[in-house]
Amino acid sequence: MQAHIPVLLKEVIENLNPSQGSRLIDATIDGGGHALAILAKIMPGGKLLGIEWDGDLLKKLEEKINNSVFKDNVILVNDSYVNLKSIAEDKDFLGIDGVLFDFGMSSWHLEDAGRGFSFTKDEPLDMRYAEKGELNAQEIINRWHYDDLVEIFKNYGEERFASKIAGLIVEARKKQKIETTLQLAKIIENAVPFWYRRGRLHFATKTFQALRIAVNRELENIEKGIDQSGRVLKTGGRLAIISFHSLEDRIVKNFLRSESKAGRLKIITKKPIRPGPSEIRENPRSRSAKLRIAEKL
Numbered sequence: 001m002q003a004h005i006p007v008l009l010k011e012v013i014e015n016l017n018p019s020q021g022s023r024l025i026d027a028t029i030d031g032g033g034h035a036l037a038i039l040a041k042i043m044p045g046g047k048l049l050g051i052e053w054d055g056d057l058l059k060k061l062e063e064k065i066n067n068s069v070f071k072d073n074v075i076l077v078n079d080s081y082v083n084l085k086s087i088a089e090d091k092d093f094l095g096i097d098g099v100l101f102d103f104g105m106s107s108w109h110l111e112d113a114g115r116g117f118s119f120t121k122d123e124p125l126d127m128r129y130a131e132k133g134e135l136n137a138q139e140i141i142n143r144w145h146y147d148d149l150v151e152i153f154k155n156y157g158e159e160r161f162a163s164k165i166a167g168l169i170v171e172a173r174k175k176q177k178i179e180t181t182l183q184l185a186k187i188i189e190n191a192v193p194f195w196y197r198r199g200r201l202h203f204a205t206k207t208f209q210a211l212r213i214a215v216n217r218e219l220e221n222i223e224k225g226i227d228q229s230g231r232v233l234k235t236g237g238r239l240a241i242i243s244f245h246s247l248e249d250r251i252v253k254n255f256l257r258s259e260s261k262a263g264r265l266k267i268i269t270k271k272p273i274r275p276g277p278s279e280i281r282e283n284p285r286s287r288s289a290k291l292r293i294a295e296k297l
Helices: 009-016 033-042 055-066 081-090 107-111 137-143 146-155 162-175 181-191 205-216 218-227 246-261 277-282
Strands: 023-026 047-052 074-078 096-102 233-243 265-267 290-296
Touching: 009 033, 009 096, 009 233, 009 290, 023 033, 033 047, 033 096, 047 055, 047 081, 055 074, 081 096, 081 218, 096 218, 137 146, 137 162, 137 205, 146 162, 146 205, 162 181, 181 205, 205 218, 218 246, 233 246, 246 265, 246 290
Parallel strands: 023 047, 023 096, 047 074, 096 233
Antiparallel strands: 233 290, 265 290
8 A cells, every 4th residue: 555644744633632542533534644643642542433435445544454553443434524423423423532634635546546536647537536426537528518617627626728628628529538537638738838838737737636526526525524523523622624725725714714703613723734844845745735723612
């Protein structure tokens, strides 16, 4: 399994402050980077409930956990955090000490999943986190109307050349079905100006991001998931949320403000915690991460 580098690990542990006997939920357990550090703090007697939508990724983590000293302290569930409250009820995990959401994309999905998340590999256009999901990226690219493509590229990718990219996709699919990541990346390359292809950010990044968000309904799911966090926390329990782009962070920030005004949460981080230069050097993918912390009143 590809080594998973947890983002803002020290800051997450400091702010969640897990201690012996604590009970916490890692709602996006991924490769277990944050979870293993939390488990080290809550031993002995603590419990961690880990939720992961991708069954393949969860199986790999399960093997790691079962071969560790933490195997009796972890409950793993293959489900989405949109069902956070019902999962917590089912596993007797209400009134807990902390909840962590990390909305970063797994390194495993980019490098090993083979589902078309990366524009640097020739893979089928899929982009589903859960393979049983109904919608995939190939269906969007080949079947959605031009206006709908423009809308998701603009709204989910904040792509300035959304119209040109959508137009070229519509033209290309008339001649041949677009089935792979490299096919799509080539179309995007031909749709954008030369200077854009030479920018710091890869020219296909925003379009691929938009497709991934649309396929997995990420923004809608974030709202549903974090809205349930207060219902599983005890008074004084802490909520930690890591977001990676402005669309996610806007949802998180608005949610925390609303809950704060309603007297349900106290915002601990007036400004988000960002990774320092040394972390960014060691893990460049961390550079856009923002950690926000709140406490249940």
